[in-house]
Amino acid sequence: xxDKRATSADEPGASDWATSLDLHVDLHHGTRSISASxxxxxxxxxxxxxxxxxxxxxxxxxxxxxxxxxxxxxxxVYGELVAEGWLTARQGSGxxxxxxxxxxxxxxxxxxxxxxxxxxxxPLTYNMLPGQPTLSAFxxxxxxxxxxxxxxxxxxxxxxxxxxxxxxxxxxxxxxYLARARGVQVAPExxxxxxxxxxxxxxxxxxxxxxxxxxxGVESYGIAEHRAVLERAGLRPVxxxxxxxxxxxxxxxxxxxxxxxxTPAHQFALGGALPAERRAELVxxxxxxxxxVLEDDYDGEFRYDRQPIGALQGLDPDRVxxxxxxxxxxxxxLRLGWMVVPERLAGEVLRAxxxxxxxxxxxxxxxAELISSGGYDRHIRAMRQRYRRRRDQLVxxxxxxxxHVRVTGLAAGLQALLLVPPGxxxxxxxxxxxxxxxxxxxxxxxxxxxxxxxxxxxANYAAPPDHLYPGALAALARALTTSGEAQx
Amino acid sequence: xxDKRATSADEPGASDWATSLDLHVDLHHGTRSISASxxxxxxxxxxxxxxxxxxxxxxxxxxxxxxxxxxxxxxxVYGELVAEGWLTARQGSGxxxxxxxxxxxxxxxxxxxxxxxxxxxxPLTYNMLPGQPTLSAFxxxxxxxxxxxxxxxxxxxxxxxxxxxxxxxxxxxxxxYLARARGVQVAPExxxxxxxxxxxxxxxxxxxxxxxxxxxGVESYGIAEHRAVLERAGLRPVxxxxxxxxxxxxxxxxxxxxxxxxTPAHQFALGGALPAERRAELVxxxxxxxxxVLEDDYDGEFRYDRQPIGALQGLDPDRVxxxxxxxxxxxxxLRLGWMVVPERLAGEVLRAxxxxxxxxxxxxxxxAELISSGGYDRHIRAMRQRYRRRRDQLVxxxxxxxxHVRVTGLAAGLQALLLVPPGxxxxxxxxxxxxxxxxxxxxxxxxxxxxxxxxxxxANYAAPPDHLYPGALAALARALTTSGEAQx
Numbered sequence: 001x002x003d004k005r006a007t008s009a010d011e012p013g014a015s016d017w018a019t020s021l022d023l024h025v026d027l028h029h030g031t032r033s034i035s036a037s038x039x040x041x042x043x044x045x046x047x048x049x050x051x052x053x054x055x056x057x058x059x060x061x062x063x064x065x066x067x068x069x070x071x072x073x074x075x076x077v078y079g080e081l082v083a084e085g086w087l088t089a090r091q092g093s094g095x096x097x098x099x100x101x102x103x104x105x106x107x108x109x110x111x112x113x114x115x116x117x118x119x120x121x122x123p124l125t126y127n128m129l130p131g132q133p134t135l136s137a138f139x140x141x142x143x144x145x146x147x148x149x150x151x152x153x154x155x156x157x158x159x160x161x162x163x164x165x166x167x168x169x170x171x172x173x174x175x176x177y178l179a180r181a182r183g184v185q186v187a188p189e190x191x192x193x194x195x196x197x198x199x200x201x202x203x204x205x206x207x208x209x210x211x212x213x214x215x216x217g218v219e220s221y222g223i224a225e226h227r228a229v230l231e232r233a234g235l236r237p238v239x240x241x242x243x244x245x246x247x248x249x250x251x252x253x254x255x256x257x258x259x260x261x262x263t264p265a266h267q268f269a270l271g272g273a274l275p276a277e278r279r280a281e282l283v284x285x286x287x288x289x290x291x292x293v294l295e296d297d298y299d300g301e302f303r304y305d306r307q308p309i310g311a312l313q314g315l316d317p318d319r320v321x322x323x324x325x326x327x328x329x330x331x332x333x334l335r336l337g338w339m340v341v342p343e344r345l346a347g348e349v350l351r352a353x354x355x356x357x358x359x360x361x362x363x364x365x366x367x368a369e370l371i372s373s374g375g376y377d378r379h380i381r382a383m384r385q386r387y388r389r390r391r392d393q394l395v396x397x398x399x400x401x402x403x404h405v406r407v408t409g410l411a412a413g414l415q416a417l418l419l420v421p422p423g424x425x426x427x428x429x430x431x432x433x434x435x436x437x438x439x440x441x442x443x444x445x446x447x448x449x450x451x452x453x454x455x456x457x458x459a460n461y462a463a464p465p466d467h468l469y470p471g472a473l474a475a476l477a478r479a480l481t482t483s484g485e486a487q488x
Numbered sequence: 489x490x491d492k493r494a495t496s497a498d499e500p501g502a503s504d505w506a507t508s509l510d511l512h513v514d515l516h517h518g519t520r521s522i523s524a525s526x527x528x529x530x531x532x533x534x535x536x537x538x539x540x541x542x543x544x545x546x547x548x549x550x551x552x553x554x555x556x557x558x559x560x561x562x563x564x565v566y567g568e569l570v571a572e573g574w575l576t577a578r579q580g581s582g583x584x585x586x587x588x589x590x591x592x593x594x595x596x597x598x599x600x601x602x603x604x605x606x607x608x609x610x611p612l613t614y615n616m617l618p619g620q621p622t623l624s625a626f627x628x629x630x631x632x633x634x635x636x637x638x639x640x641x642x643x644x645x646x647x648x649x650x651x652x653x654x655x656x657x658x659x660x661x662x663x664x665y666l667a668r669a670r671g672v673q674v675a676p677e678x679x680x681x682x683x684x685x686x687x688x689x690x691x692x693x694x695x696x697x698x699x700x701x702x703x704x705g706v707e708s709y710g711i712a713e714h715r716a717v718l719e720r721a722g723l724r725p726v727x728x729x730x731x732x733x734x735x736x737x738x739x740x741x742x743x744x745x746x747x748x749x750x751t752p753a754h755q756f757a758l759g760g761a762l763p764a765e766r767r768a769e770l771v772x773x774x775x776x777x778x779x780x781v782l783e784d785d786y787d788g789e790f791r792y793d794r795q796p797i798g799a800l801q802g803l804d805p806d807r808v809x810x811x812x813x814x815x816x817x818x819x820x821x822l823r824l825g826w827m828v829v830p831e832r833l834a835g836e837v838l839r840a841x842x843x844x845x846x847x848x849x850x851x852x853x854x855x856a857e858l859i860s861s862g863g864y865d866r867h868i869r870a871m872r873q874r875y876r877r878r879r880d881q882l883v884x885x886x887x888x889x890x891x892h893v894r895v896t897g898l899a900a901g902l903q904a905l906l907l908v909p910p911g912x913x914x915x916x917x918x919x920x921x922x923x924x925x926x927x928x929x930x931x932x933x934x935x936x937x938x939x940x941x942x943x944x945x946x947a948n949y950a951a952p953p954d955h956l957y958p959g960a961l962a963a964l965a966r967a968l969t970t971s972g973e974a975q976x
Contacts, residue, residue, distance in 0.1 A: 049675075050667035116838050118649040136644040143850070144639050148632040156624040156953060159819035161606040179538035187537075195683075198844045331647035333849035350604045356686045361821035362631070363848050465644060 034069055038077045046086045046097050053099040057087070060095075120332075125436035126472035128460045130269065130415045131332070136465035137383060138331045142375045143366060149373075150365035158361050164353035166193025166338075167364040173371040174338050178324065181377075182300055183310030185317040186340045192349055195359045196337045197298060197325045198229055201261070204294055204321055205233035206352045207345060213258035213292075219247055220448045221269055226261065226296075227447060239448030242267055244408065246274035249281040259292040260285075264312045265300035269445050269458045271409015271417050279312055286319035292342075293320040299328045299413035301380050304388045318342045326367065328414060329380055335359060336367060383462075387414060390461040390469060397473050402480035414462035417442065424483055425455045432479035437472055439479070522557055526565045534574045534585050541587040545575070548583075608820075613924035614960035616948045618757065618903045619820070624953035625871060626819045630863045631854060637861075638853035646849050652841035654681025654826075655852040661859040662826050666812065669865075670788055671798030673805040674828045680837055683847045684825045685786060685813045686717055689749070692782055692809055693721035694840045695833060701746035701780075707735055708936045709757055714749065714784075715935060727936030730755055732896065734762035737769040747780040748773075752800045753788035757933050757946045759897015759905050767800055774807035780830075781808040787816045787901035789868050792876045806830045814855065816902060817868055823847060824855060871950075875902060878949040878957060885961050890968035902950035905930065912971055913943045920967035925960055927967070 045051040057063070060074040067074075078095050081087040088098045120129045158167065165171065171191035178184035178191075194200040208216065216230050220239040227237040238257050241248045246267040252260065260282065264274035274282075286293050295312045313322035322340040330336075336359050341349050370376045391410055398407050398418065406419040420428055425441045432439045442456040443449070464472045533539045545551070548562040555562075566583050569575040576586045608617045646655065653659065659679040666672035666679075682688040696704065704718050708727040715725040726745050729736045734755040740748065748770065752762035762770075774781050783800045801810035810828040818824075824847050829837050858864045879898055886895050886906065894907040908916055913929045920927045930944040931937070952960045 045668070048667075048673075050671070052664050052668075055664075055668070116651045116653065118651050118843050120649045121645060121651070132648055135647040138644075138647040140639040140642075144632075144636040147635050151628040151632050154628075156626075157609060159623040159626040159821045160620055161608045161820045163604045163606050163609070165604065176540050176543075179536075180533070180540075180543065183538070185536070185538075195846075196844065332649045333647045335846055335848050355606050356684065357845060358683075358823055360823050360848055360851050363851065 035073050035077055038067075038069075038074070039080055042077065042081055043086055046081075051097045053097050055097045056093075057095045057097070122438035124433065124438040126468055126475055127438050127463045128415075128458075128472055128476070129438050129440050129463065130458050130460045131327070132460065132463045133328050133331065133383065133414060134386065134462055134465060135331065137386065139370075139375065139379045142370060142379065143330075146369040146373065146375060147362065147366040150369040151362065153369075154362070154365055158365060161355065162358055162361055164192070164350045164355060164358065166191070166359070167361055167368065170364040170368040170371075171338075173368040174324075175340075177371050177376065178311070178322070178338075178340065182297065182322075182324075183314040184322050184340055185314050186322075190317075190340050190343065190346060192339045192341055192346070192353065193359060193364055194337045194339060194353070195335045195357060196327060196332075197296065197323055198225065199357065200323045200337050200339045201226060201294070201296075202229050202233065203349055203352045204292075204323075204339070205230050205235055207348050208259050208292065209233045209235055210348070210352075215255070215257040216294075217252060217255055217257040217260040217262075218447060219262055219267060220450070221267070221442065221445050222261075222263070222447055223268065223445060224447070230261070237447070241448075241450065242270055242272075244270060244272045246270075246272040246278065247282075249278045249285065252282070252285045253289075257291070258289075259294060261294040261296060263296045263298060265297055265303070266409070266411070266413040268296075268298065269409070269415065269417055269442055270454075271411070271413070271415075273411055274312065279315060282312065283316045283319060286316065291319070295320050295322050297322060297324050300324075301329050302384050302387055302414060303412045304384070304391065305411045313340060318344070321345070329376070329383075330367075334363060334367075336363060387462050391416065393469070393473060394459065394461045394476075397477055398480070401477040405480050415458050415460040417456050418459055418480070419454065419456045420480065420483075422455045425457055427483035428457050428479045431483040432475055435475040435478060437475035437479065439476070523561050523565055526555075526557075526562070527568055530565065530569055531574055534569075539585045541585050543585045544581075545583045545585070610926035612921065612926040614956055614963055615926050615951045616903075616946075616960055616964070617926050617928050617951065618946050618948045619815070620948065620951045621816050621819065621871065621902060622874065622950050622953060623819065625874065627858075627863065627867045630858060630867065631818075634857040634861065634863060635850065635854040638857040639850065641857075642850070642853055646853060649843065650846055650849055652680070652838045652843060652846065654679070654847070655849055655856065658852040658856040658859075661856040662812075663828075665859050665864065666799070666810070666826075666828065670785065670810075670812075671802040672810050672828055673802050674810075678805075678828050678831065678834060680827045680829055680834070680841065681847060681852055682825045682827060682841070683823045683845060684815060684820075685784065685811055686713065687823075687845065688811045688825050688827045689714060689782070689784075690717050690721065691837055691840045692780075692811075692827070693718050693723055695836050696747050696780065697721045697723055698836070698840075703743070703745040704782075705735075705740060705743055705745035705748040705750075706935060707750055707755065708938070709755075709930065709933050710749075710751070710935055711756065711933060712935070718749070725935070729936075729938065730758055730760075732758060732760045734758070734760040734766065735770075737766045737773065740770070740773045741777075745779070746777075747782060749782040749784060751784045751786060753785055753791070754897070754899070754901040756784075756786065757897070757903065757905055757930055758942075759899070759901070759903075761899055762800070767803060770800065771804045771807060774804065779807070783808050783810050785810060785812050788812075789817050790872050790875055790902060791900045792872070792879065793899045801828060806832070809833070817864070817871075818855075822851060822855075824851060875950050879904065881957070881961060882947065882949045882964075885965055886968070889965040893968050903946050903948040905944050906947050906968070907942065907944045908968065908971075910943045913945055915971035916945050916967045919971040920963055923963040923966060925963035925967065927964070 060078055061071050064071040064074045078087060082089050086098055087095050089095045120131050122129060170193055171188040174191050175186045175188045178186050213235060215236045215238045217240040218227055218237045219242045221242055230237050238255055240255060246264060247262045282293055285291060297311055311322055313320040325337040326334050394416060395407055398405050404421060407416050409417040429439045429441050440458045442454055442458060446453060548566055549559050552559040552562040566575060570577050574586055575583050577583045608619050610617060658681055659676040662679050663674045663676045666674050701723060703724045703726045705728040706715055706725045707730045709730055718725050726743055728743060734752060735750045770781055773779060785799055799810055801808040813825040814822050882904060883895055886893050892909060895904050897905040917927045917929050928946045930942055930946060934941060
């Protein structure tokens, strides 16, 4: 068996480069002639789908040069395959694989593998599941421009293997942004770039475990996957009650936890902002006990009212780890997040991160460029205005169509909480689903709900694209009125 | 304590958007006037480094509107701070933070955190460590163009959370590329996009472990980190001897392994290509025992001679998992890799991958666009020519300057193996280091070397940028001659 790499690499002309194709050809010529072997190899490649319909083949001259055989042999083989209908030849367009009815056997042969969908990527028309910004508003042009500029300016080593902290260009820009926009006390050396919030949380969980922590306080309403991350690291999540003002910190001392994970800017999903007294209490607890606070600032950029909003981390950067993400401010698809870690933990966090699980350096440089050019601030500002309008529309709709429903958690973020009559939340979600609207009931993020749990659904007013938002609101109104009032 | 978000969001003009800044201001006005509070808040922000020198502040009108205070108050405060030297005001440039000698206390305060460097990113002038392509040759313009086109064409859902398999656009393009260029038997449904080879290997290790595997055969020369990945999943790496033709498959049956990891196209680091008989023997073993073969095709794109080069996977796609990477063909910084998995394992691999550790969808779409436009093939072709020239220069240098050294592993890839006189390898590496050249001795990738181990150094002729390659070769020549011949 002979096996040759066929290329047109030896062709010098620019026009050949433009249509060059890296083609792997098996020439089995035991008893067969070279011509017959090549014919068979190409036919098999087309039949098996390895050469897709429309694919342009190398010129006969190039293929011949590369296989070390006569040009006429290749030309004859091409002619034969054109005659058989496997290839087509047209003036000026070269020799291409014919578009036939039934090639790609290997593709058809493959049984469908179950496509695992992300739980927040619903197939329904209207998506009001939490956690996603308006995807259609991603700043495509700004990102493309930032990427182009970043690529032009990047030093060569930026394309190589990287250390675990992330590109210094991005860490500098994030430090500046987080200080001025979120009140974070930060130096670039303390910023660790990671691939989204969950990656950062996983790193912190491993560091906590290595330092002897066993129990981590989490909000009694919160995302199950975050608790699972703690558990995978060998830590036990312990529920700390939350109310309309966020985590109830007074019970922390008796909870026996060594660390706390919470969402102070906009409690997920009740929606409160942690008041100054509780912030102080939290930091006091951490100082007194040597505990660590993990601040999940998932949507702190989006604050609509004039209320306290600075990052908790600003109160004590030695006791609070700040975790932020581009998933709400730009897009989840970027898989970019960041942490600001206390000095004493920075080395350990970097060792836990290691060399392999990193975000693309090029994306990091593009984000640095976007922040530095002011484009990131502009985008957040524009989105804040957009989300504020949407929030107001949601509130107006509920007031007009479903006055029995109370809307809370409105001061910030991408989602509101709709408190519905007791026992009706599941019916609202189901009614909405039948209308093509995906909603999440509060109960599905309840870790340890109080004896009399809240009956509510979460409504992400940011998620639908503009043209679908009126439809989403209409479907929500129907769900709230027909299901919410039906029950006693 | 009052805490206000100050923005110029309410300003309509485009010129304001261009300079908008998301500024977080604390107004502590207990007994103090608003004016005094704002003065102090801004001064603290500058002093603490939260507002970096040169930062442009919102206009007094915008800040006043946002804080809900009189414009004159803000103007007075700005004037005061300009007078104190904290800010500067210039016609047409607005109010900015002054460039002072000693702000950024928080930055200076931070003790230097040890920057963990990737082991392949040497600080030396000449880098011939394995694993990296010519970083300076990254196709910046082509990537920027591909990204721009991909962004323009992407559906909105591409910016959201994604399922674990990766973007279908990329899986389709990879399936086409791998079939025609590497002879892989593949349908898009079988492609799993991952974040580099090690990510894919880690997933396969977890799947193998879950299926009851305990021992995995690895090449007796190979990368230690890959063995560590297997160990972290609870598997035991078992050395299978390699020679100049790659893994010696005849001993596999007696090794008691349930899977094998190997580099058939270009054994790392001896450099051999696995011959047809061994390939057949490997697949026979897998069929007979139900074993699984993990094919690490790290540099199979770069083949310089007319020899068999098709992927092993083509022999039996149900028994071989193909693992490829963009780290050698484009850049390690992208953190993009791919696997082609047997149908029966696809579901399990996707479940192991889960939702969190994914490459950026935008990068995936850009790579799909690059392949589909022909740019990926063009880049690989151009690099193959470049690397072939470099390889020839290396061979010529050794022949001329160090004829006592034998060069092997030349048929493919980015690195060659230089066999030096027994006992001189460490001296060659050390002598090179003193000349600013980073080399890796073969001994550092030896897992279970034979009783009489090879004495060699690995020379990555692809890694140095063009302008440094002559210097790297000269340093290598000195190291080989002065150290290699000094020993008996």
